[in-house]
Amino acid sequence: MRHVQRRARRAGAALAAVLTWAGLLAGAAGCTGESPGALNRALGKPPAPEDVIRVAPDDGTKEVRPESRLRVRVPDGHLESVKVVMSQDAQETEVRGRISADGLTWRPDRDRLALAARYTVDAVAVDAEGRRSARHTTFTTFVPEQRFIGYVAPENRSTVGTGMIVSLEFNREIENRAAVERAVKVTARPAVEVRPHWFGKGRLDFRPEQYWKPGTQVTVALRFRDVEGAPGVYGLQDKTFSFTVGRHQVSVVDAARHTMKVRRDGELIATVPITAGAPKTTTYNGRMVVTEMLELTRMNGATVGFRKKNGKSEYDIPDVPHAMRLTDSGTFLHGNYWAPWDAFGRVNLSHGCVGLRDVKGGGSDTPAGWFFDRSLIGDVVEVVHSKDRTVAADNGLGGWNMDWEEWISGSAVK
Numbered sequence: 001m002r003h004v005q006r007r008a009r010r011a012g013a014a015l016a017a018v019l020t021w022a023g024l025l026a027g028a029a030g031c032t033g034e035s036p037g038a039l040n041r042a043l044g045k046p047p048a049p050e051d052v053i054r055v056a057p058d059d060g061t062k063e064v065r066p067e068s069r070l071r072v073r074v075p076d077g078h079l080e081s082v083k084v085v086m087s088q089d090a091q092e093t094e095v096r097g098r099i100s101a102d103g104l105t106w107r108p109d110r111d112r113l114a115l116a117a118r119y120t121v122d123a124v125a126v127d128a129e130g131r132r133s134a135r136h137t138t139f140t141t142f143v144p145e146q147r148f149i150g151y152v153a154p155e156n157r158s159t160v161g162t163g164m165i166v167s168l169e170f171n172r173e174i175e176n177r178a179a180v181e182r183a184v185k186v187t188a189r190p191a192v193e194v195r196p197h198w199f200g201k202g203r204l205d206f207r208p209e210q211y212w213k214p215g216t217q218v219t220v221a222l223r224f225r226d227v228e229g230a231p232g233v234y235g236l237q238d239k240t241f242s243f244t245v246g247r248h249q250v251s252v253v254d255a256a257r258h259t260m261k262v263r264r265d266g267e268l269i270a271t272v273p274i275t276a277g278a279p280k281t282t283t284y285n286g287r288m289v290v291t292e293m294l295e296l297t298r299m300n301g302a303t304v305g306f307r308k309k310n311g312k313s314e315y316d317i318p319d320v321p322h323a324m325r326l327t328d329s330g331t332f333l334h335g336n337y338w339a340p341w342d343a344f345g346r347v348n349l350s351h352g353c354v355g356l357r358d359v360k361g362g363g364s365d366t367p368a369g370w371f372f373d374r375s376l377i378g379d380v381v382e383v384v385h386s387k388d389r390t391v392a393a394d395n396g397l398g399g400w401n402m403d404w405e406e407w408i409s410g411s412a413v414k
Helices: 036-043 177-182 367-373 404-408
Strands: 005-007 054-056 071-073 078-088 091-094 097-099 105-108 118-126 132-140 150-153 166-170 184-189 194-199 203-208 217-223 228-230 233-235 238-245 249-254 259-264 267-273 286-289 292-300 316-325 332-336 354-357 380-384
Touching: 071 078, 078 097, 078 105, 132 292, 132 316, 150 217, 166 217, 177 184, 177 194, 177 203, 177 228, 184 194, 184 203, 194 404, 267 367, 292 332, 316 367, 332 367, 354 367
Parallel strands: 249 380, 332 354
Antiparallel strands: 005 292, 054 071, 071 105, 078 091, 078 118, 097 105, 118 132, 150 166, 166 203, 184 217, 194 203, 217 238, 228 233, 249 259, 259 267, 286 380, 292 316, 316 332
16 A cells, blocks of 8 residues: 655653543544545545655665666655655665755765665655655565575664564565574563564565563574575575564454554553444455554555446545554554544544544644654554454464464574
8 A cells, every 4th residue: 555654763762651631533534434525625636645745766666776877856846755765674764855845856965775775765745735644665685696585674773662573574575584584583681482484485574473572682593695596596685674662562452342452562552433344345354563654644545446336446545644554454553633523433544544533734642643752663552442354464463363382483494
């Protein structure tokens, strides 16, 4: 699912008291069943972000050559902010650049792109009519012929929630999975058994039997250099990275009761009214892990198959606030400012997401803002009592929905 996004804050401040919101709050339409008329009135039919903010290379492009030009531009109005991050071997580096004097173009200080890297572009612009748009794009650069690499999550030196799963996505299919698996070593301090599971030939995940203990230091060593992953295709990386496990936070969404109970280190700290998937577009059950946090994001139903009979998208919202990705297929927990205020805690309206009350632009003192500021990549959100199936283990970091025996059976090393 393609969403236009602005990179989020990542916060993990401790709480001193139990918080509860009373009253009836409003429902989500970033993934909701709001009427087109209501959405159009709320949004004023703004132009699509890709028509306002032009990014080169194109979103989703692979094997971009290092000499290709990276540019962000707008036809009118001005760029408000541009942030470009290059991720290579689980390490993020911000790409320095500048917006031109007329506000129409952003260029990097150095034109040449890095090899075997993933680039993320987050741009916010104001058009000639004063309307703000946000756009998020990604592309990956050329990997030398006959080489493979693994794109790693989480990032090096990050602090994550206790549900984080180490995940490697490979740029090429791996035929010799056992050899590649042996070249990865995941260790923890304090020690705990960590085991691998393959999803097809392109993804290898690692986790312990239970959630990580808070304070655990995890080290991941990739020794792929000269390992033959497929006939004639050899590894390129020889890297070590690490991350720290933060406090333990699990939030349980009860789709039938329209509530989310947030527990920090076993203590209930908040009960928040929510709206989940409508009867015809229910929310997945099961344990999901926060993999991305976005202060502002576009949600377009057409990207995940929600189209009207005339082929147009059922919804297209350019500025959904406080969005936290739960699945690769487009399930988010996000803020909402446009639905009726008597929906939260009473009815399920969405196309599968979980919604919390918010204000336009995202408020820090709203339920969505409060939860966003107290969440980490790697936190667990579990949905119960929804009339839907359990989320697939490879849809995002859904591996916690597999029991231990099933998980370890996914190893290629017998």
